[in-house]
Amino acid sequence: MFPKIFKIASVASLTSLAAVGSAFAVDLEFYFPVAVGGAAATTIEKLTADYVAANPGVNIEAIYAGSYSDAGVKALTAARGGKPPQLSVLLSTQMFTLIDEDVIVPFDDFVSADEQESWINGFYPSFMENSQTGGKTYGIPFQRSTPVLYWNKKAFAEAGLDPDVAPANWDEMVEFGKKLTKKDDSGNVTQWGVRIPSAGFPYWLFQGLSTPAGAILANSDGNKTNFNDPKVVEALEYLVDLSAKHGVMQPGSIEWGPTPKAFFEGETAMMWTTTGNLVNVRTNAPFDFGVAMLPAKERRGAPTGGGNFYLFKDSTDEQKDAAVDFVQWITSPEQAAVWSIATGYVAPRPDAWETDALKAYAADFPPALVARDQLEFAVAELSTYENGKVTQTFNDALASAIAGEKTAQEALDQAQATADRILKPYR
Amino acid sequence: MRNSARHQWIYAWLLLSPAMIFLITFTHYPAVQTVISSFFSTARGRRESVFIGWDNYTTLMADEVFWKVLVNNFWYAVWTIPLSIILSLAMALWVNDKLRGRGFLRMAYFTPTVLPLIAVANIWLFFYTPGFGLIDQIRGLFAYPEQNWMGSPDTALYSMIAVAIWKEAGFFMIFYLAALQTIPPSLREAASIEGAGKFYYFRRIAFPLLMPTTLFVSVNAVINSFRLVDHIFVMTEGGPNNASSLLLFYIYEVAFDYWDTAYAATLTVVMLAILTTVAIGQFFFLDKKVHYK
Numbered sequence: 227m228f229p230k231i232f233k234i235a236s237v238a239s240l241t242s243l244a245a246v247g248s249a250f251a252v253d254l255e256f257y258f259p260v261a262v263g264g265a266a267a268t269t270i271e272k273l274t275a276d277y278v279a280a281n282p283g284v285n286i287e288a289i290y291a292g293s294y295s296d297a298g299v300k301a302l303t304a305a306r307g308g309k310p311p312q313l314s315v316l317l318s319t320q321m322f323t324l325i326d327e328d329v330i331v332p333f334d335d336f337v338s339a340d341e342q343e344s345w346i347n348g349f350y351p352s353f354m355e356n357s358q359t360g361g362k363t364y365g366i367p368f369q370r371s372t373p374v375l376y377w378n379k380k381a382f383a384e385a386g387l388d389p390d391v392a393p394a395n396w397d398e399m400v401e402f403g404k405k406l407t408k409k410d411d412s413g414n415v416t417q418w419g420v421r422i423p424s425a426g427f428p429y430w431l432f433q434g435l436s437t438p439a440g441a442i443l444a445n446s447d448g449n450k451t452n453f454n455d456p457k458v459v460e461a462l463e464y465l466v467d468l469s470a471k472h473g474v475m476q477p478g479s480i481e482w483g484p485t486p487k488a489f490f491e492g493e494t495a496m497m498w499t500t501t502g503n504l505v506n507v508r509t510n511a512p513f514d515f516g517v518a519m520l521p522a523k524e525r526r527g528a529p530t531g532g533g534n535f536y537l538f539k540d541s542t543d544e545q546k547d548a549a550v551d552f553v554q555w556i557t558s559p560e561q562a563a564v565w566s567i568a569t570g571y572v573a574p575r576p577d578a579w580e581t582d583a584l585k586a587y588a589a590d591f592p593p594a595l596v597a598r599d600q601l602e603f604a605v606a607e608l609s610t611y612e613n614g615k616v617t618q619t620f621n622d623a624l625a626s627a628i629a630g631e632k633t634a635q636e637a638l639d640q641a642q643a644t645a646d647r648i649l650k651p652y653r
Numbered sequence: 654m655r656n657s658a659r660h661q662w663i664y665a666w667l668l669l670s671p672a673m674i675f676l677i678t679f680t681h682y683p684a685v686q687t688v689i690s691s692f693f694s695t696a697r698g699r700r701e702s703v704f705i706g707w708d709n710y711t712t713l714m715a716d717e718v719f720w721k722v723l724v725n726n727f728w729y730a731v732w733t734i735p736l737s738i739i740l741s742l743a744m745a746l747w748v749n750d751k752l753r754g755r756g757f758l759r760m761a762y763f764t765p766t767v768l769p770l771i772a773v774a775n776i777w778l779f780f781y782t783p784g785f786g787l788i789d790q791i792r793g794l795f796a797y798p799e800q801n802w803m804g805s806p807d808t809a810l811y812s813m814i815a816v817a818i819w820k821e822a823g824f825f826m827i828f829y830l831a832a833l834q835t836i837p838p839s840l841r842e843a844a845s846i847e848g849a850g851k852f853y854y855f856r857r858i859a860f861p862l863l864m865p866t867t868l869f870v871s872v873n874a875v876i877n878s879f880r881l882v883d884h885i886f887v888m889t890e891g892g893p894n895n896a897s898s899l900l901l902f903y904i905y906e907v908a909f910d911y912w913d914t915a916y917a918a919t920l921t922v923v924m925l926a927i928l929t930t931v932a933i934g935q936f937f938f939l940d941k942k943v944h945y946k
Contacts, residue, residue, distance in 0.1 A: 491785050622718075
């Protein structure tokens with residue numbers, strides 16, 4: 227027994243000696259979350275391995291950290307315990323929370339002026355809205371998405387609509403929706419016109435209504451919200467009326483999970499959901515479908531979503547340099563193209579769309595371009611200091627209006643008052 | 654003589670220490686630390702945590718969501734505890750009888766317990782789905798309109814309660830089944846000679862003999878009514894507008910979504926107080942009515 231333990235111990239000490247001996251290699255820990263399906267995890271691991279193979283001086287351990295919220299909890303807990311990862315992909319909306327906790331540093335200090343221009347300024351501006359504050363860049367866009375409208379061409383044709391034209395504005399969505407809503411003999415609905423999932427976090431798709439209405443929910447300093455702006459109220463009333471007045475959407479809060487299935491089963495003729503579902507819909511829809519930008523009101527508009535790279539504070543300068551170098555590499559056009567094709571996330575830089583790989587992909591599957599084109603009109607996802615609390619307050623207000631417990635105006639006035647109280651210390 | 658007495662002391666402490674060390678590190682120390690944290694503010698970045706007295710408790714009293722989840726938790730307990738106990742007892746009596754396919758029935762009743770709650774929640778998610786979910790498909794056969802079970806504030810909490818009962822009853826059934834089999838058959842024979850009916854036998858003989866099990870099961874049911882919240886994460890995330898949120902779920906939300914750990918500690922103190930009171934009550938008052946052999 228004992229000799230065996232000694233043997234293991236001596237092997238262990240030898241390997242640790244070897245690790246020290248391998249000449250000043252920089253070790254990095256990198257947390258990543260996966261929100262949809264399996265391809266994402268293997269792709270990240272493969273990309274990381276490719277980078278390590280090409281850069282012998284650096285060791286990167288890519289650690290799968292669960293869902294977005296799991297990864298956020300793990301990274302913050304590790305940072306509070308004094309052992310943060312050097313690098314992590316977390317929700318773009320967590321920027322203010324991470325700054326408030328004093329655990330991240332901006333990327334600007336670790337890039338040259340040239341790189342600032344060519345790299346940081348080379349991302350889509352709408353993705354940078356959630357990544358910069360106070361003139362500093364805290365996040366680098368990576369697995370980013372935006373919601374789009376999917377429509378069932380077969381159902382459109384059956385309802386006497388042009389199967390190749392999606393509703394361009396709010397009025398058309400209601401009008402099309404009425405034609406698409408089918409009832410059986412006993413008056414029960416068998417096919418709804420449209421489905422906008424709202425359970426859990428209604429605020430995200432709601433931004434697909436408030437933005438076209440002309441409202442911006444929070445300022446870029448993350449310390450002031452506009453929840454009871456008349457345009458926000460108008461957007462919420464429209465959402466509520468889809469079920470309550472026009473009867474084109476199932477009433478009550480609507481689950482995200484079964485939404486694609488509802489679309490495949492013909493339970494709804496149109497659905498709003500993330501571009502992250504593009505590959506899923508392409509594989510599983512038993513009919514021809516189309517993908518369009520969200521309908522317009524005063525303007526077109528949609529939120530962005532998804533995750534950014536963050537650089538953690540508690541690490542050596544060598545580690546930070548190495549981490550920034552890795553992020554530059556993985557967001558470069560070729561890598562971004564590989565990533566985008568494998569997952570359906572929107573490649574975050576215009577130059578990535580110039581690569582042969584993405585050009586070929588887009589030619590083969592044009593709906594992939596809709597999300598990219600919508601970026602021109604997209605705005606930041608709702609994000610403030612005390613983000614969890616403020617967003618939940620807003621979610622509760624939306625949910626109570628959707629459930630018919632309060633009017634849109636009442637619910638939003640209350641949410642604004644609560645948000646003001648929470649954000650006061652940050653002004 | 655003195656030496657051996659001291660040896661015995663050391664011996665006793667050595668025997669006690671493993672359990673004690675674990676209990677203190679993982680139960681008592683965290684509980685005390687929770688109470689202490691509830692009197693401090695949450696540390697954020699460079700702002701240190703400071704002593705703020707009863708401030709967190711004042712916030713708690715004014716927190717609408719807190720009162721809402723407390724009321725929800727009350728109804729959750731009121732429905733899940735008696736219903737799961739009655740159901741488990743009925744199932745145990747049923748599968749304790751000699752009937753064909755008894756083994757299969759027992760297994761069927763126990764299956765929900767074996768499944769992880771997260772998996773269960775995902776299954777129920779599709780039962781409840783409006784339109785093409787199992788429940789609505791069955792309702793559809795009778796031309797009922799579709800019903801948004803989890804998406805409407807009136808039914809969301811009750812949907813969660815149904816899942817919890819379904820999950821728990823099979824587990825409690827096992828305890829009742831074991832207890833039923835320890836009741837000597839001679840009692841039943843004696844009762845039938847005396848002419849006691851089946852129901853009379855259950856009311857006056859079997860049920861009193863099952864009381865220790867009922868106590869055990871009810872303590873567990875009470876704890877579970879505060880603890881069993883995993884399905885809420887999967888199914889409703891507490892929504893819509895906190896209609897299906899429970900105390901423990903709210904604590905998690907405050908601690909790991911809002912990162913307000915001090916306030917989460919305050920909420921935890923409330924939960925500890927409730928559970929302690931209920932447990933003490935059960936043991937001291939109910940214990941008198943329990944008949945041990």
